[in-house]
Amino acid sequence: MGLHIVTPLLASTAFPARPGARVWLKMEALQPSGSFKLRGIGHACEVHAARGARRIVASSGGNAGLAAAYAGRRLGLPTLVVVPETTSARARSLLAREGAEVRVHGLSFQEANAHAHGVLGAQDAFVHPFDDPLLWEGHAGMIDEVAQAGVRPDAVVLAVGGGGLLSGVVAGLRRQGWNAVPVFAVETVGADSYAQSLAAGERIELPAIASIATSLGARKVSEHAFGLARTHPVTPFVVGDGEAVAACLRFMDDHRVVVEPACGAALALAYRQDGPLAAFSNVLVIVCGGATATVAQLQAWDAQLR
Incomplete structure (x- = not known):
């Protein structure tokens, strides 16, 4: 399921x-x-959890980040979502409501994404918003x-x-x-x-x-x-x-x-x-x-x- x-x-x-x-x-x-987004991101998070991931890291202030945050909460894994400064207060609030740690970095998605990759630890799983089989x-x-x-x-x-x-x-x-x-x-x-x-x-x-x-x-x-x-x-x-x-x-x-x-x-x-x-x-x-x-x-x- x-x-x-x-x-x-x-x-x-x-x-x-x-x-x-x-x-x-x-x-x-x-x-x-x-x-x-929850279909694919939820599936990816389940696979990463089964492989031993201890934290989910995502770089999206939108629907991909929300799906990662929801999946992390359901799986009992802490989730870090890195968002650019342009992310709306509503989006940040929705992410926090799902229990994610929200980190604001950079003016664009590209900068937020680079930061997310830079903080990845050995037991973290990065979830891409769209480019992942x-x-x-x-x-x-x-x-x-x-x-x-x-x-x-x-x-x-x-x-x-x-x-x-x-x-x-x-x-x-x-x-x-x-x-x-x-x-x-x-x-x-x-x-x-x-x-x-x-x-x-x-x-x-x-x-x-x-x-x-x-x-x-x-x-x-x-x-x-x-x-x-x-x-x-x-x-x-x-x-x-x-x-x-x-x-x-x-x-x-x-x-x-x-x-x-x-x-x-x-x-x-x-x-x-x-x-x-x-x-x-x-x-x-x-x-x-x-x-x-x-x-x-x-x-x-x-x-x-x-």
Whole structure:
């Protein structure tokens, strides 16, 4: 039994679809840590604990850090989460609430990450936010659950940051023999390192993240995620911050669940009347979640971006 829960798979009528078509929502926002990250990070932490790790170290002020903190608490292991100075007070509070030691270092994730590596001891396990096969193996379980529910999607929609969710979902699709099922990988303008990399034919590093969807804020996607587009039908898609936030608010009204703009990016594509999903009959949307957004913040962003 893993640290994550089996999340609901909902058939939603809130999204535009042609007659006879269905949109399915894999509700990863309902994981105990607030996002899908708990699947992979929980799995990695369990593996490290079984190998004798005595402390978990992570470098994320967002959902990866929260998943590591939750997993550490459940496993009875102390957890250190190193965050940059830009990490919100809410995120720091949520990390502390899970019992993690929160250390603030540097102006960017890169500096916080370097510090986390610098303090690793012999019995510490470092948990990467997205670039680790253990994470992909854990994330793949959500597709197993979709198959167990008797649903076979003909398209999958998900958000891309560093590529951990994409890597896990493709691994899950392959495990089910669904190698031809296309994946729509959605980012926001200003955090679109994946789309830019595929267009350039090489991994592009963004000079900075210029999007409010900070959970998509990997300036460079993992090599594994980049390579997947050569072996699996992956289509990148980019939406604006305003459309992502509007999708969050609409989803909150439709399904009474609050998600971050990073998740809103995927929802935005699903809400489009005339988008590329209109051709499919069984669309699976990964509602990846996000624990740091509040209703007030979403409403403020919406007013600002209109």
